[in-house]
Amino acid sequence: MVSQSGTTRARRALDAMKALGFSKKEAIPVLKSLLNLFDNSWEPIEDESYRALADAILDARDRSQNNGEREQCGRTTSLVPLPPEDDHNLFSTPLAMIDTSCDLDSETDAPRIKRPTHFSTALRLLPSATDGTMSLSPLGESNGPQTRVPTQSRQSMADGMPSSVPAHKRARQMLDEDFQHAVFFKEPKPEPELDAVQYSAPSSSCKNAAQVAIISHPLNISSSSHAADPPHNQYTSKISGSKGRAVQDRRTTTAAPTSFGKPVNIKMKQPQIRENDLDHRAVMQNTGTGSAVKNTQKTTSLHTVVASSSTGDVEMSIKCSLDPSNFHMPDLEAVFKMVEDKSLRSCKVLPPDFSIGSLMNEICQCVVEMVNYHSGEHNVQSDAVDNGRNSQNESMTCKALFMEPVACMNNEGENDQSVEESLVLEASQSGPPNTTVAQQPHLALSHLRPTHDVSDISKGEEKVRISVVNEFGGPKCPPFFYYTPKNIVFRKAHVNISVARIGDEDCCADCFGNCLSAPVPCACARETGGEFAYTPDGLVRTAFLDECVSMNRFPEKHHKFFCKSCLIERSRNEASPEPCRGHLVRKFIKECWTKCGCNMQCGNRVVQRGMTCNLQIFFTHEGKGWGLRTLDELPKGSFVCEYVGELLTSTELYERTSQNLHNGRCMHPVLLDANWCSEGVLKDEEALCLDATFYGNVGRFINHRCYDANLVEIPVEVETPDRHYYRLAFFTTKKVEPFEELTWDYGIDFDDDKTPANTFECLCGSRYCRGRKNPRKRGKAAAN
Ligand SMILES: C[S@@+](CC[C@H](N)C(=O)[O-])C[C@H]1O[C@@H](n2cnc3c(N)ncnc32)[C@H](O)[C@@H]1O
Numbered sequence: 001m002v003s004q005s006g007t008t009r010a011r012r013a014l015d016a017m018k019a020l021g022f023s024k025k026e027a028i029p030v031l032k033s034l035l036n037l038f039d040n041s042w043e044p045i046e047d048e049s050y051r052a053l054a055d056a057i058l059d060a061r062d063r064s065q066n067n068g069e070r071e072q073c074g075r076t077t078s079l080v081p082l083p084p085e086d087d088h089n090l091f092s093t094p095l096a097m098i099d100t101s102c103d104l105d106s107e108t109d110a111p112r113i114k115r116p117t118h119f120s121t122a123l124r125l126l127p128s129a130t131d132g133t134m135s136l137s138p139l140g141e142s143n144g145p146q147t148r149v150p151t152q153s154r155q156s157m158a159d160g161m162p163s164s165v166p167a168h169k170r171a172r173q174m175l176d177e178d179f180q181h182a183v184f185f186k187e188p189k190p191e192p193e194l195d196a197v198q199y200s201a202p203s204s205s206c207k208n209a210a211q212v213a214i215i216s217h218p219l220n221i222s223s224s225s226h227a228a229d230p231p232h233n234q235y236t237s238k239i240s241g242s243k244g245r246a247v248q249d250r251r252t253t254t255a256a257p258t259s260f261g262k263p264v265n266i267k268m269k270q271p272q273i274r275e276n277d278l279d280h281r282a283v284m285q286n287t288g289t290g291s292a293v294k295n296t297q298k299t300t301s302l303h304t305v306v307a308s309s310s311t312g313d314v315e316m317s318i319k320c321s322l323d324p325s326n327f328h329m330p331d332l333e334a335v336f337k338m339v340e341d342k343s344l345r346s347c348k349v350l351p352p353d354f355s356i357g358s359l360m361n362e363i364c365q366c367v368v369e370m371v372n373y374h375s376g377e378h379n380v381q382s383d384a385v386d387n388g389r390n391s392q393n394e395s396m397t398c399k400a401l402f403m404e405p406v407a408c409m410n411n412e413g414e415n416d417q418s419v420e421e422s423l424v425l426e427a428s429q430s431g432p433p434n435t436t437v438a439q440q441p442h443l444a445l446s447h448l449r450p451t452h453d454v455s456d457i458s459k460g461e462e463k464v465r466i467s468v469v470n471e472f473g474g475p476k477c478p479p480f481f482y483y484t485p486k487n488i489v490f491r492k493a494h495v496n497i498s499v500a501r502i503g504d505e506d507c508c509a510d511c512f513g514n515c516l517s518a519p520v521p522c523a524c525a526r527e528t529g530g531e532f533a534y535t536p537d538g539l540v541r542t543a544f545l546d547e548c549v550s551m552n553r554f555p556e557k558h559h560k561f562f563c564k565s566c567l568i569e570r571s572r573n574e575a576s577p578e579p580c581r582g583h584l585v586r587k588f589i590k591e592c593w594t595k596c597g598c599n600m601q602c603g604n605r606v607v608q609r610g611m612t613c614n615l616q617i618f619f620t621h622e623g624k625g626w627g628l629r630t631l632d633e634l635p636k637g638s639f640v641c642e643y644v645g646e647l648l649t650s651t652e653l654y655e656r657t658s659q660n661l662h663n664g665r666c667m668h669p670v671l672l673d674a675n676w677c678s679e680g681v682l683k684d685e686e687a688l689c690l691d692a693t694f695y696g697n698v699g700r701f702i703n704h705r706c707y708d709a710n711l712v713e714i715p716v717e718v719e720t721p722d723r724h725y726y727r728l729a730f731f732t733t734k735k736v737e738p739f740e741e742l743t744w745d746y747g748i749d750f751d752d753d754k755t756p757a758n759t760f761e762c763l764c765g766s767r768y769c770r771g772r773k774n775p776r777k778r779g780k781a782a783a784n
Contacts, residue, residue, distance in 0.1 A: 009042050016050045019557050022057050030056045048708070048733070049550035306332060307360030308474040315474070316360050355451055357476070452477040458697070461485040462611050466698055468626075470619040478617065478626045482695045484644060485610065487727070493647035494685035495725045499595055506721040507595040515592055516603030524604055527590035527717065538606050539637030540589070540714070540731045548587055549712050549733050552745055559585040561677030567687040568671070571654035586674035588726065590717040607716045607729045611641045617701050620741065622763045627741050628701040634736040640711060643670055643699035643728040645692030649685050656691070668692040668700050674715040675723035686724040699730065705743035707768035710736050713744060 010031065017027040031045070034056055038044050045053050308315040336356040343356075454477050456465040462485055468477045489495060508515060508522035515522045516536050525532045533544050540548075551558045566580030592604045600609065614631040634640065645668065648656065653669055669691040676682055692700035702711065711730040718727055730744060743764065750759045750771035762771025 006040075006042075009046070013045060013050055013053055016554075017053060017057065019554060020054055022054070026057055026061070027053070030060050046546070049546065049553050051708070304329065304332070305473070307357060357451075451480060452483075457617060458483050458485065462697075464611055464614055466615050466617060468617045472619055472621060474619065478701070481693070481700070483697065484695045485697055487644055487647050487690060488695055490646040490648045490652060490691075492649050492652060492685050493688050493725075494649075494683070495647060495688075495720065496722055497719045501720055501722065502593070502595045503721070506590075508592060509595060509597050511592070511597040511602075513599055514602045515596075515598045522592070522596075522598075522604075524590050524592045524596065527588050532604055533589040534603055534606055535637070536603055537635075538603065538639070539635060540639075542637065544587065544589075545637050545712070545731060545733065548714050548731075551584065551586060552712060552747065553707060555584050561585050563676065564681070567650045567682060567684060568673075571650045583671075583673040583676050585677055586715050588675065588715045588717055588723075589729075593718055606639050607642060607727055608718050611639075611698075613638065613640060615641065615698055615742075617698065618741075620703065622765065624703045624763050626701050627703045627743075628698055629739055629741045630736055631738055633738050634732045636732055636734050638732045638736075640730045640732060640742060641698050643690060643692065643702075643713065643730065644695075644697035645670075645690035645700070646695045647725070648689050648691050650687040650689065651684050653689050653691065668696060670713075670728060672715075672724065672726060672728070674726065678723045682724060686722075688724055690728065699728075702730065703741065703743055703764070704746040704748065704762065704771075705764040706762060706766045706770050707745060708766050709743040709745045710734055710740065711742050711744040 013031055014024055014027050017031075018024070031053060034045050034053060035042075304319075305315045305317045339356045452468060453459055454468040456462075457468050457477070458466050461483055470476055505523055505526070508524050511518060511522050515524065516532055516534070521530055521532055528544060531541070533540055535541055560582035561584075562582050563580040566577065569577035569580060572578070589607070591606065591608055592598050592602050593608070596602070598604070613634060616629050616631055617626055618629055619625070620627040630640070648669070650671075669689045672688045672690060676687070710733055712733050713728050713730055715726040716729045717723075730742070736742065748759050748762075748771060750762065752759070759771060762769050764771070
């Protein structure tokens with residue numbers, strides 16, 4: 001890379017700050033201070049699109065607002081590195097604000113940097129929600145001192161508009177400006193704690209219908225029921241069956257625990273059955289011949305949770321009210337095996353992977369879905385009556401457009417049809433779209449479908465095994481979907497993969513071996529300005545990567561394409577489509593491919609060689625459901641995985657969306673609109689998106705994190721120069737530690753009032769979080 005002069009770098013930094021609404025007057029002194037702090041090294045300042053600088057300005061602003069008095073009496077603020085335990089945080093060198101004696105730079109009023117003597121206000125990124133470094137409340141926000149940037153400033157920083165612009169106006173403007181790659185879901189999660197600090201969410205919008213996916217789990221069972229657990233007399237932990245099946249035991253007793261040696265984890269509860277009590281939830285045990293719950297003063301009963309919905313909101317437990325002196329809980333695996341054997345004997349035929357455990361999990365999940373759907377209807381009504389003021393209902397309202405990608409109960413006929421048609425779909429992957437596929441085969445995923453292999457969810461489809469773990473009890477694997485390592489066409493999506501399409505300019509037929517070791521970059525580097533996007537180590541070059549990150553973070557600074565007649569808007573409302581909201585023109589990587597002369601080990605073939613890092617799907621503890629983490633340390637710029645799913649046209653997506661509306665499921669779509677500008681007017685079959693709801697890879701488990709996610713998605717051209725189809729690959733934006741959760745910024749507009757249900761309450765834990773709900777509303781909800 002050509003080294004840039006300090007002046008150029010300073011100009012760039014000031015331009016970037018200007019784009020965020022910071023004046024030169026404000027930025028220059030802080031920039032000077034930072035340079036001083038970093039020994040004139042620009043990298044930490046330029047890293048992550050000048051985030052350190054933006055933050056430092058905001059903090060200086062905060063401080064001058066909040067501590068005006070102290071400044072007047074001769075004190076000022078300095079920036080100092082935080083201790084190394086914050087390494088995983090936002091900055092390579094995290095900063096802390098301290099008070100030092102006032103010693104202003106005569107020219108600039110810049111504070112002089114000093115080493116800290118104490119931290120008065122720590123400026124630290126909140127811990128990664130799942131990095132395991134802290135024990136978190138549901139919001140994960142209660143640890144350690146944090147500097148809160150005022151709403152106004154935060155919003156300005158985030159949306160790149162001067163803070164003088166009113167919030168509502170910024171929000172509206174941002175609707176047309178923000179990220180282009182959204183996936184939106186909603187799942188139930190514990191109600192956040194009331195003391196969580198509010199950030200006014202900057203409006204980061206993406207309102208294309210095809211970008212909108214919603215999980216609606218409106219009934220917040222977990223918050224109400226779990227919140228009702230009296231903490232002082234309950235104990236919950238996990239026990240494992242012989243094959244590691246994690247179950248949760250709850251004992252209900254009025255006497256002291258007796259000789260229950262196993263299972264060891266117990267939950268003591270009062271025997272009364274109360275509203276919102278855990279025991280009350282066990283009403284599913286009622287046999288129909290009367291309550292199965294014996295509620296006597298002397299009887300000790302053992303509750304063992306044997307199944308649960310994906311987020312643990314609905315559980316199924318076995319309650320044994322037996323003479324404790326003779327009772328030993330049998331191994332649940334053995335019990336399940338016995339039931340399976342019995343079922344097999346009576347039914348004669350069962351699917352090969354039939355498992356009672358999965359069946360029960362699915363039942364719990366279906367309870368969630370059905371409850372959600374009905375409560376959604378109810379809440380829509382009550383919203384209307386309440387004129388939108390019922391904040392509890394707000395959090396519970398089902399306005400879903402999409403379905404949760406989990407199995408659901410169907411009648412038998414549908415199941416059979418679904419199995420057949422799903423196979424047809426898989427077969428259509430490399431062939432022409434199969435027009436014989438029936439209307440909505442996917443809606444019939446059956447609870448009898450096989451469950452996942454927790455030792456490798458990819459069933460051997462990837463080079464590395466992807467294990468599934470749940471350290472918190474409850475479901476041992478995610479709801480069912482078909483694992484596919486490659487995108488597959490649903491029906492009409494037009495993907496022309498033909499060698500004839502690839503012209504000389506789109507390949508390097510004369511190359512040999514590894515293009516990266518050739519003296520001159522080959523034709524395949526043209527897309528990235530004549531320089532390969534990858535380093536010889538297989539990492540994305542820092543400059544390229546940073547530009548991609550910046551593009552996501554500050555979309556308003558980058559080129560957008562506005563369709564004359566936007567297919568997304570048309571598919572939303574054919575009769576009177578809204579104007580196009582703009583599609584961000586993204587940077588592409590172009591990899592060598594089959595028509596090139598190089599070999600498969602060529603350094604310009606990273607994504608197509610597939611995943612190489614060891615990943616794990618795990619159950620997050622903050623209420624985000626399942627997530628993805630790395631087991632390896634990953635340097636900045638590493639390829640992690642693709643986002644893989646079914647290729648749908650925007651119309652198909654809209655149809656699927658509408659149908660799923662009735663089922664209360666969410667979907668996992670991502671719009672492939674990164675280069676729509678280059679192909680003139682798109683036909684419907686060329687306006688594509690990827691939906692990982694029913695068919696997908698590990699990418700579907702990556703949770704959202706606002707702004708400072710450790711992954712960024714980059715479009716990659718591999719098989720075809722047609723720009724309406726490309727692969728979407730995730731690369732690390734910074735060094736990622738083993739066991740750190742992998743996250744990407746979905747680009748959700750949490751303030752989008754047109755499609756309010758397209759978002760979940762964000763539990764990402766980022767200090768830049770724009771998706772947490774108003775604490776006042778939460779307070780009201782909790783009080784109700
Ligand atoms: C693509 S899925 C990610 C995998 C998902 N957690 C699961 O269990 O399958 C997106 C869904 O995960 C949950 N999620 C993702 N990021 C979240 C966040 N920052 N806060 C809360 N929930 C989140 C939401 O329910 C969202 O609808």
